[in-house]
Amino acid sequence: MSLLELRNIYKIYGELHALDDVSLKVEKGEWVSIMGPSGSGKSTMMNIIGCMDKPSKGEVLLDGVDISKESSRNLTTIRRDKIGLIFQQFHLVNYLTAVENVMLAQYYHSIPDEKEALEALDRVGLADRAKHLPSQLSGGEQQRVCVARALINYPEIILADEPTGNLDEANEEIVVDLFHKLHNEGTTLIVVTHDPEVAEVAQRTLVLRSGRLAKEIVNKNFTGKIHFDEGDAFRKEEIHE
Amino acid sequence: MKKRQMYLRMITASLMRRRSRMLVALLSIAIGATILSGLVTIYYDVPRQMGAQFRNYGANMIFTASDEEMSLDDVHQSANMIPSDDLIGMTPYRYENIRIRERPIVVAGTDMESIKLTSPYWRIQGDYPATSEQILIGANVAESFRLKVGDMLTVSYTPEGAVATDEETVLDNMIDFEITGILDTGGSEEDYVYVSLEDLETLTENKGSIDVAELSVQANSDELAGYADKINDSGLPVLAKLVKRVTASETTVLSKLQALVLLVTVVVLALTMICVATTMTAVVAERRKEIGLRKAIGASDSSIIKEFIGESMLLGGLGGIFGSVLGFIFAQQVSIHVFSSSITFQPLLIPITILVSVLVTGLSSLMPIRSATEVDPALVLKGE
Numbered sequence: 001m002s003l004l005e006l007r008n009i010y011k012i013y014g015e016l017h018a019l020d021d022v023s024l025k026v027e028k029g030e031w032v033s034i035m036g037p038s039g040s041g042k043s044t045m046m047n048i049i050g051c052m053d054k055p056s057k058g059e060v061l062l063d064g065v066d067i068s069k070e071s072s073r074n075l076t077t078i079r080r081d082k083i084g085l086i087f088q089q090f091h092l093v094n095y096l097t098a099v100e101n102v103m104l105a106q107y108y109h110s111i112p113d114e115k116e117a118l119e120a121l122d123r124v125g126l127a128d129r130a131k132h133l134p135s136q137l138s139g140g141e142q143q144r145v146c147v148a149r150a151l152i153n154y155p156e157i158i159l160a161d162e163p164t165g166n167l168d169e170a171n172e173e174i175v176v177d178l179f180h181k182l183h184n185e186g187t188t189l190i191v192v193t194h195d196p197e198v199a200e201v202a203q204r205t206l207v208l209r210s211g212r213l214a215k216e217i218v219n220k221n222f223t224g225k226i227h228f229d230e231g232d233a234f235r236k237e238e239i240h241e
Numbered sequence: 242m243k244k245r246q247m248y249l250r251m252i253t254a255s256l257m258r259r260r261s262r263m264l265v266a267l268l269s270i271a272i273g274a275t276i277l278s279g280l281v282t283i284y285y286d287v288p289r290q291m292g293a294q295f296r297n298y299g300a301n302m303i304f305t306a307s308d309e310e311m312s313l314d315d316v317h318q319s320a321n322m323i324p325s326d327d328l329i330g331m332t333p334y335r336y337e338n339i340r341i342r343e344r345p346i347v348v349a350g351t352d353m354e355s356i357k358l359t360s361p362y363w364r365i366q367g368d369y370p371a372t373s374e375q376i377l378i379g380a381n382v383a384e385s386f387r388l389k390v391g392d393m394l395t396v397s398y399t400p401e402g403a404v405a406t407d408e409e410t411v412l413d414n415m416i417d418f419e420i421t422g423i424l425d426t427g428g429s430e431e432d433y434v435y436v437s438l439e440d441l442e443t444l445t446e447n448k449g450s451i452d453v454a455e456l457s458v459q460a461n462s463d464e465l466a467g468y469a470d471k472i473n474d475s476g477l478p479v480l481a482k483l484v485k486r487v488t489a490s491e492t493t494v495l496s497k498l499q500a501l502v503l504l505v506t507v508v509v510l511a512l513t514m515i516c517v518a519t520t521m522t523a524v525v526a527e528r529r530k531e532i533g534l535r536k537a538i539g540a541s542d543s544s545i546i547k548e549f550i551g552e553s554m555l556l557g558g559l560g561g562i563f564g565s566v567l568g569f570i571f572a573q574q575v576s577i578h579v580f581s582s583s584i585t586f587q588p589l590l591i592p593i594t595i596l597v598s599v600l601v602t603g604l605s606s607l608m609p610i611r612s613a614t615e616v617d618p619a620l621v622l623k624g625e
């Protein structure tokens with residue numbers, strides 16, 4: 001059984017078919033990129049997978065449960081337990097420190113644990129910034145806090161909607177490296193991106209066009225063994241081989 | 242870390258780290274709490290204050306002679322039957338006929354100091370007589386004789402039984418008084434002149450008797466009646482009567498005034514609630530994104546409500562603390578400027594103000610907070 005399965009999903013706004021008969025499967029531990037022009041329905045799809053929106057028609061199976069029929073209360077529970085979200089803009093609560101923002105996800109999930117939250121910040125290389133407010137962090141650092149927050153509850157799927165959209169190249173690499181780490185640990189990743197460089201490190205890239213799945217590119221060179229410690233040059237070579 | 246600890250950390254962080262934002266909300270709550278606690282203080286202090294005011298309205302008991310003559314001693318003995326704490330003042334009056342420039346005038350011998358207590362509404366141009374051979378004259382007297390403060394005035398008195406043997410013989414006793422003040426009451430007092438009892442004794446060469454005494458007593462109508470009965474039963478030649486007009490109206494005006502303060506309090510309470518609700522609506526609107534984010538990372542509606550209620554109650558508590566302090570100062574100022582007396586401090590009002598402030602803030606935040614849960618988390622993911 002696939003971890004996630006979309007069966008003939010439609011999302012219709014009046015006349016507009018934001019999603020038009022989309023079907024796809026994502027296996028556990030897979031790393032999938034989603035690309036497509038602006039307005040093609042990427043975020044709409046992510047919202048539905050992320051239990052924040054319901055399709056107009058079709059079924060969404062997450063761990064075998066059809067979430068398209070669930071009440072919004074249950075969707076909140078599912079989202080909290082199974083999904084880690086990373087947004088294009090670095091959405092942090094602006095009056096809470098980095099570590100408090102990470103603990104917020106623990107707080108809603110189960111019990112806040114400052115030590116664990118600090119470890120998560122350490123993983124994204126921000127151990128020394130734990131007590132900083134978002135306004136005292138750079139954009140890249142803020143996005144890394146978001147990554148730490150997304151992974152703190154060990155979600156089955158991490159959904160990232162243009163996680164590198166507002167980052168410079170150096171920070172983009174740091175975030176992509178974190179995805180590699182998470183992938184190696186067995187986390188399922190679905191990453192929406194406009195950036196081909198970010199997309200092509202995934203195992204699969206799905207291309208949406210006008211709400212329809214237009215293309216699927218499989219990265220034959222994907223080894224999954226790429227590690228950030230081995231350096232950028234090495235990694236890029238391997239992909240472009 | 243416990244969940245509750247994190248909860249408290251969050252709501253205090255929200256207030257402390259967003260100080261400038263919360264200051265507006267805090268201000269509106271504090272002002273509301275100030276006016277409320279101030280008005281409540283005044284409400285409870287009104288009877289005391291107004292009692293003092295009505296006391297100022299003059300005598301509420303008078304003594305007259307029963308069948309025999311009433312001496313100054315009788316009057317003092319009777320007055321002493323009223324507890325000294327309740328007796329504000331007692332003024333004896335002895336009336337005699339005198340002549341000024343051959344015209345008959347009524348003089349009252351009295352105690353100038355206690356007049357100030359039993360007839361505080363008397364308006365004097367100049368001063369009350371302070372020593373002997375000084376006189377206070379009614380405004381009508383001053384006008385008809387064209388007298389002014391500082392003039393000398395000769396008062397003559399014909400002793401009883403004195404019979405003029407011929408035109409030239411002067412039998413009258415005469416004293417030259419210095420006019421210290423002119424009395425303006427709008428009543429019959431303006432036709433009289435006032436001297437001290439001692440001067441009148443000198444003028445008449447006898448101790449005479451007291452015609453009437455006015456008393457100002459701080460008591461409710463039941464207690465007052467009790468005092469009067471006691472005096473009337475004492476066997477002294479004193480007839481104590483209550484001056485009904487003032488005591489009766491005292492109660493009705495009092496309750497009307499209290500009702501007015503209560504009405505204003507209710508209106509202010511309503512306005513405060515509207516104001517707090519508006520502020521909270523703005524706070525919630527401003528934080529839609531944050532709410533969406535919290536929901537996206539797994540906050541249930543009830544935990545969002547809990548957080549905002551917690552914040553608003555904390556805000557209410559802080560506002561209540563400020564308000565109860567400022568409210569006392571406010572009530573004190575009102576009391577000093579309106580009633581010219583200070584207010585009694587009610588320690589119980591502090592916890593009550595804080596509690597009411599917390600409840601009112603919590604209650605009036607309920608609506609905007611409910612709408613907070615309607616925020617769509619998808620909006621956040623969309624990156625609007």
Ligand SMILES: Nc1ncnc2c1ncn2[C@@H]1O[C@H](COP(=O)(O)OP(=O)(O)OP(=O)(O)O)[C@@H](O)[C@H]1O
Pocket residue numbers: 013016018036037038039040041042043044045623
């Ligand atoms: N709530 C809504 N009401 C009406 N139309 C909507 C709504 N949300 C999205 N749409 C429309 O659906 C289409 C798909 O939107 P979506 O946000 O999924 O695009 P996207 O692929 O994420 O684009 P971008 O790359 O610019 O983020 C767009 O045409 C958008 O205008």
Ligand SMILES: [Mg+2]
Pocket residue numbers: 042043044161623
């Ligand atoms: Mg989008």
